Amino acid sequence: MSTSPYLTLNVVDLTHETDDCVTIHLERADRQPIASQPGQFLTLIVPCEAGKRPARRSYSLSSTPHETPRLSVTVKRVPGGLVSNYLLDNVQVGQQLEVMAPMGNFTVQPNAAAARSLVLIGAGSGVTPLMSILKAVLHEEPQSQVLLVYGNRNEDSVIFKTQLQALEQQYAGRFQVEHVYSQPLGSGGAHQFKGRLNRTMLLRILEQRHALPPAQAEYYMCGPEGMMAEARAALDLLGVPAERIHRESFVASADSAEAAAGQPEGHGTVTADDDDAISARTVTIQYEGTDYQIEVRPDQTILEAALDQDIDLPYSCQAGLCTACRGKCHSGKVHLDEREGLSDSELKQGYVLVCVGHPLTNDVVIEID
Numbered sequence: 502m503s504t505s506p507y508l509t510l511n512v513v514d515l516t517h518e519t520d521d522c523v524t525i526h527l528e529r530a531d532r533q534p535i536a537s538q539p540g541q542f543l544t545l546i547v548p549c550e551a552g553k554r555p556a557r558r559s560y561s562l563s564s565t566p567h568e569t570p571r572l573s574v575t576v577k578r579v580p581g582g583l584v585s586n587y588l589l590d591n592v593q594v595g596q597q598l599e600v601m602a603p604m605g606n607f608t609v610q611p612n613a614a615a616a617r618s619l620v621l622i623g624a625g626s627g628v629t630p631l632m633s634i635l636k637a638v639l640h641e642e643p644q645s646q647v648l649l650v651y652g653n654r655n656e657d658s659v660i661f662k663t664q665l666q667a668l669e670q671q672y673a674g675r676f677q678v679e680h681v682y683s684q685p686l687g688s689g690g691a692h693q694f695k696g697r698l699n700r701t702m703l704l705r706i707l708e709q710r711h712a713l714p715p716a717q718a719e720y721y722m723c724g725p726e727g728m729m730a731e732a733r734a735a736l737d738l739l740g741v742p743a744e745r746i747h748r749e750s751f752v753a754s755a756d757s758a759e760a761a762a763g764q765p766e767g768h769g770t771v772t773a774d775d776d777d778a779i780s781a782r783t784v785t786i787q788y789e790g791t792d793y794q795i796e797v798r799p800d801q802t803i804l805e806a807a808l809d810q811d812i813d814l815p816y817s818c819q820a821g822l823c824t825a826c827r828g829k830c831h832s833g834k835v836h837l838d839e840r841e842g843l844s845d846s847e848l849k850q851g852y853v854l855v856c857v858g859h860p861l862t863n864d865v866v867i868e869i870d
C-alpha cells in the first residue's frame with residue numbers, strides 16, 4: 502500500500518537570514534516527526550497565481566533530522582522568479598503550506614563510529630543542503646571534521662551567518678568556515694579570502710586549510726553551475742576519485758544533456774540525442790496499479806500531458822533535476838531534454854524523468870516509481 506507523498510504543514514517560525522533570504526520553519530499540526538535525511542529537499546506546492554495550477558518548487562532542507570519535528574527550508578529571492586518572490590513577500594507564521602515529503606539523493610548517512618573529513622563547497626543559496634549535512638555530521642559523528650568553503654558577494658550576503666559562527670564555536674577544532682567574498686565590505690580576516698570561488702581559489706584554500714591528503718576527504722558541492730564546474734576541475738587536479746564527489750544542482754544547465762548508450766535488453770531506450778523527430782505519440786503510464794493511456798503532443802512533456810489529463814503524478818522541479826517524477830521505461834524510446842538528475846547507471850537501466858521526457862515511438866510504457 503502506498504502512502505500519500507503530500508503533507509500539510511504549519512509555518513511555525515520565520516528567520517530572515519539576509520535582505521533577500523528567509524528560512525521557513527514547518528511542522529505538522531500534531532508535531533509528529535517527518536522522516537528526512539540530511540541534504541534532502543521538500544517540494545512546496547504554492548498557489549501563487551489565481552486560476553492556475555499551484556506552482557511546485559524544490560527547496561533543500563536547511564534543518565537536519567535531530568531538529569525534528571521541525572523541517573526548515575531557506576528560500577532566496579530570484580529576480581523575476583514566481584515562487585521565491587511569492588514566498589518572500591507573503592509567507593507568514595500560522596499559515597499552512599502543502600508540501601511533498603522529503604526526497605533526494607544528495608545526502609549523508611551519519612555514523613557515530615565514522616572519523617571522516619568532509620569538504621563542503623557552496624555559494625549563495627547553495628549552502629542550504631550543506632547546512633543540513635554539516636549539522637548532522639557535527640552532531641552525530643564526534644570524530645569527524647567538516648570544512649565549509651562558502652562563496653558570497655560580501656559579508657551581508659552570507660546566509661546562516663550567526664548560526665555558522667555559533668557552530669564554529671561549539672565545534673571548535675572540528676568545524677571551520679572559509680569565506681570567499683567577490684566584493685568584500687571589510688578588510689578581511691583570518692578565514693576570509695577575496696576573489697571568486699574558482700579552481701585557483703579552491704586549490705589555495707585546500708592547500709592552506711585542509712590537513713588530510715585531498716583524495717581521502719568526501720566532497721559535497723552546491724551552487725551555480727560555473728562554480729561547480731570550477732570546483733570539479735580543482736578536485737580532478739587533486740586526483741579526488743569521482744565517487745567521493747557529490748553535487749546538487751538548483752538550475753538546469755544548458756548543455757548537460759548527454760546521450761545514454763548501450764542499454765541492456767529488457768527495457769526501453771533513453772536518449773538525449775536529437776536525431777529522432779518528436780511527434781504526437783501515445784504513451785502508457787503505469788502508476789499506483791492503474792494503466793493510463795495518454796496522448797503527448799510534440800510541444801508537451803510526458804508529465805504535462807499526464808497533468809492535462811488529470812493524472813496526479815508526483816513531480817517537483819519540472820526541470821529534470823530533482824527526480825520526483827522518475828519512472829522506468831519498459832518499452833519504446835524516450836528523449837530527455839535534461840538528464841542532470843539521473844546517473845549513468847540509472848539511464849542504462851531505462852530510468853526516465855517524465856518532466857523532461859518526450860516519446861519517440863508509439864510503444865512507450867513507463868512505470869512511475
Ligand SMILES: Cc1cc2nc3c(=O)[nH]c(=O)nc-3n(C[C@H](O)[C@H](O)[C@H](O)COP(=O)(O)OP(=O)(O)OC[C@H]3O[C@@H](n4cnc5c(N)ncnc54)[C@H](O)[C@@H]3O)c2cc1C
Pocket residue numbers: 542558559560561562575576577578579580581582583584585586626629630749750751752818822823
Ligand atoms: C533539488 C533542488 C533544491 C533547491 N533548493 C533550493 C534552496 O534551498 N533555496 C533556494 O532558494 N532555491 C532552491 N532551489 C531552486 C528553487 O526550486 C527555485 O528554482 C527558485 O526558488 C526559483 O523559483 P522561482 O519560481 O522564484 O523562479 P522561476 O519563476 O521558476 O524562474 C525565473 C527565472 O530564474 C531562473 N532561476 C531559477 N532558479 C534560479 C536560481 N536558483 N538562481 C538563478 N536563477 C534561477 C530561471 O531559469 C528563470 O529564468 C532548488 C532547486 C532544486 C532543483
Ligand code: FES
Pocket residue numbers: 815816817818819820821822823824825826827842854855856857
Ligand atoms: S519533476 Fe524534478 S526531475 Fe522531474
